[in-house]
Amino acid sequence: MPDPLPSWKDGPAKAAIVAFVSATTEPASKDFIRPQDRIATFDQDGTMWVEHPMFTQLEFALARLAELAPQHPEWKTTEPFKSTLAGDMAAFAKFTMNDLEALVAATHAGMTTQEFHGIVADWISKAKHPRWNRLYTELVYQPMLEVMRYLQANDFTNYIVTGGGQAFVRAYAERVYDMTPEQVIGSSLETHFEYNAGGEAVLMRPPKLLLYDDSSGKPQDIYLFLGRPPRAAFGNSTGDQQMLEYTQSGGGARLMALVMHDDEEREYAYGPSSPPGDTKFGAFTQALYDEAKAKGWVVISMKNDWKQLFPFDA
Amino acid sequence: MPDPLPSWKDGPAKAAIVAFVSATTEPASKDFIRPQDRIATFDQDGTMWVEHPMFTQLEFALARLAELAPQHPEWKTTEPFKSTLAGDMAAFAKFTMNDLEALVAATHAGMTTQEFHGIVADWISKAKHPRWNRLYTELVYQPMLEVMRYLQANDFTNYIVTGGGQAFVRAYAERVYDMTPEQVIGSSLETHFEYNAGGEAVLMRPPKLLLYDDSSGKPQDIYLFLGRPPRAAFGNSTGDQQMLEYTQSGGGARLMALVMHDDEEREYAYGPSSPPGDTKFGAFTQALYDEAKAKGWVVISMKNDWKQLFPFDA
Numbered sequence: 001m002p003d004p005l006p007s008w009k010d011g012p013a014k015a016a017i018v019a020f021v022s023a024t025t026e027p028a029s030k031d032f033i034r035p036q037d038r039i040a041t042f043d044q045d046g047t048m049w050v051e052h053p054m055f056t057q058l059e060f061a062l063a064r065l066a067e068l069a070p071q072h073p074e075w076k077t078t079e080p081f082k083s084t085l086a087g088d089m090a091a092f093a094k095f096t097m098n099d100l101e102a103l104v105a106a107t108h109a110g111m112t113t114q115e116f117h118g119i120v121a122d123w124i125s126k127a128k129h130p131r132w133n134r135l136y137t138e139l140v141y142q143p144m145l146e147v148m149r150y151l152q153a154n155d156f157t158n159y160i161v162t163g164g165g166q167a168f169v170r171a172y173a174e175r176v177y178d179m180t181p182e183q184v185i186g187s188s189l190e191t192h193f194e195y196n197a198g199g200e201a202v203l204m205r206p207p208k209l210l211l212y213d214d215s216s217g218k219p220q221d222i223y224l225f226l227g228r229p230p231r232a233a234f235g236n237s238t239g240d241q242q243m244l245e246y247t248q249s250g251g252g253a254r255l256m257a258l259v260m261h262d263d264e265e266r267e268y269a270y271g272p273s274s275p276p277g278d279t280k281f282g283a284f285t286q287a288l289y290d291e292a293k294a295k296g297w298v299v300i301s302m303k304n305d306w307k308q309l310f311p312f313d314a
Numbered sequence: 315m316p317d318p319l320p321s322w323k324d325g326p327a328k329a330a331i332v333a334f335v336s337a338t339t340e341p342a343s344k345d346f347i348r349p350q351d352r353i354a355t356f357d358q359d360g361t362m363w364v365e366h367p368m369f370t371q372l373e374f375a376l377a378r379l380a381e382l383a384p385q386h387p388e389w390k391t392t393e394p395f396k397s398t399l400a401g402d403m404a405a406f407a408k409f410t411m412n413d414l415e416a417l418v419a420a421t422h423a424g425m426t427t428q429e430f431h432g433i434v435a436d437w438i439s440k441a442k443h444p445r446w447n448r449l450y451t452e453l454v455y456q457p458m459l460e461v462m463r464y465l466q467a468n469d470f471t472n473y474i475v476t477g478g479g480q481a482f483v484r485a486y487a488e489r490v491y492d493m494t495p496e497q498v499i500g501s502s503l504e505t506h507f508e509y510n511a512g513g514e515a516v517l518m519r520p521p522k523l524l525l526y527d528d529s530s531g532k533p534q535d536i537y538l539f540l541g542r543p544p545r546a547a548f549g550n551s552t553g554d555q556q557m558l559e560y561t562q563s564g565g566g567a568r569l570m571a572l573v574m575h576d577d578e579e580r581e582y583a584y585g586p587s588s589p590p591g592d593t594k595f596g597a598f599t600q601a602l603y604d605e606a607k608a609k610g611w612v613v614i615s616m617k618n619d620w621k622q623l624f625p626f627d628a
Contacts, residue, residue: 036494170541180350181541193530193556201563203537216507223505223517227484227495245515
């Protein structure tokens with residue numbers, strides 16, 4: 001049998017993943033799970049792809065804001081638009097939830113679902129990460145893609161469960177993750193059923209948040225979409241804590257894992273032992289680390305567990 | 315090849331279903347659909363099982379209200395509980411949305427998701443329909459089960475899309491429809507992530523409606539869960555109109571079908587040509603009939619298209 005996880009170094013993280021899949025898929029095992037109950041959930045930002053220096057979707061929002069600015073001269077003098085357009089990240093870091101919602105409303109709403117899909121698909125096909133000068137969709141972690149494929153080959157169904165936008169991720173999920181739209185769970189705006197000028201049914205995107213799929217929202221939305229705790233869950237930050245706790249609450253053989261960013265050379269270091277204050281995105285606190293160790297969760301060290309980071313490193 | 319729809323009489327409805335499946339699954343066909351895009355949605359009440367004299371879930375709510383009444387002496391003098399407990403269906407028919415929400419709150423909320431699942435599973439394993447003296451889950455339509463199996467055998471994934479409660483239907487969906495929980499979309503309460511006394515993650519059901527999955531809610535929730543219009547959709551009432559319109563809006567080969575209740579002898583007659591005013595549940599108006607005919611939707615006559623109604627009729 002070929003190694004299902006060739007980008008992983010031999011070590012406790014890889015061993016735990018392989019042991020979980022073996023235990024849950026061998027019919028004679030006491031931990032056997034029926035194929036229809038084999039569900040695995042993956043956070044996206046920081047777990048599946050790079051989330052620094054800022055979330056990719058935030059880059060999208062900033063680009064779209066700049067594109068729309070000429071039609072909105074009032075943004076030059078109104079917050080939160082003024083600071084955002086000026087690239088004032090210090091001001092941005094202090095934005096309230098209302099400020100962030102105003103930015104989402106201006107950049108993500110007021111169009112049909114199909115129009116938004118097209119806007120995202122177009123942007124993500126061109127926009128590049130400033131450090132690697134690569135498309136954002138190239139900056140997925142090869143070891144995590146291997147975990148997805150390994151689980152899929154063993155009749156697990158994988159889901160993205162992201163604090164980012166469900167509609168945003170769906171625009172590239174098939175190409176990047178081999179996932180259908182229903183495999184993407186995320187923060188969502190409401191939609192509104194209407195008829196267009198031709199009398200055809202369309203769904204509009206009003207600026208109203210329906211689901212905020214982070215922290216406690218993750219188990220709540222997993223229950224809404226899937227009806228039970230997953231068997232395996234992968235995250236990387238405090239926003240994934242409740243998803244992993246919910247996964248473990250299901251009992252029996254479960255795999256809870258956290259990707260720890262501790263590789264400043266090949267990517268970024270902002271794990272529990274990194275200097276504090278270097279980021280607002282994807283905090284992995286000491287408290288989360290302690291909980292992981294106490295509860296038997298797998299902590300994946302990017303530095304020590306991964307031979308290769310990106311597909312293009314091959 | 316054995317007949318995939320043996321409970322159906324030969325006629326235009328059966329022919330349309332078979333033609334749709336053939337056209338969309340033969341690789342050489344211009345209407346071929348990739349297996350991962352083969353999605354079919356089914357309304358439940360009146361489409362998959364009997365909805366008269368009232369929705370099964372309403373019977374459940376009434377039974378649960380009666381069970382809880384001794385702990386709530388105030389219900390004897392407070393609406394909407396007083397009229398409901400007295401079986402005053404005339405008063406019930408005039409209830410506002412607020413009244414109905416109060417009944418849902420009293421009977422469906424204030425417990426964990428697992429507790430609610432257990433309560434429903436217990437009730438539905440015993441409660442019987444007054445006319446047939448059969449379990450409600452026996453009163454599914456054999457011809458519609460055959461459509462589900464036929465589609466499933468052709469790599470379609472079926473979904474229930476119901477105005478009824480998602481958590482209610484999930485409690486019996488595997489047994490009755492061979493469906494996993496994620497194949498059930500329906501009206502939903504919010505859930506709230508908490509820790510129980512043992513420090514374990516649980517989801518509580520507060521009395522707050524999150525999704526009302528009827529009429530315009532159906533396409534909105536199909537988009538939320540599945541990300542695109544289904545390829546085939548089956549309904550039976552005005553509450554399914556927008557789901558069928560949304561299905562058709564996707565273009566290409568699509569199947570829209572409505573079950574028409576016109577068989578007073580074997581079941582009930584409340585279709586467009588039935589005397590008006592006989593029911594509040596599952597209205598199939600003349601306007602809906604006219605729309606169906608104008609748009610090429612399939613109208614299924616229970617009387618003329620179905621040889622056999624229930625599995626136990628065999």
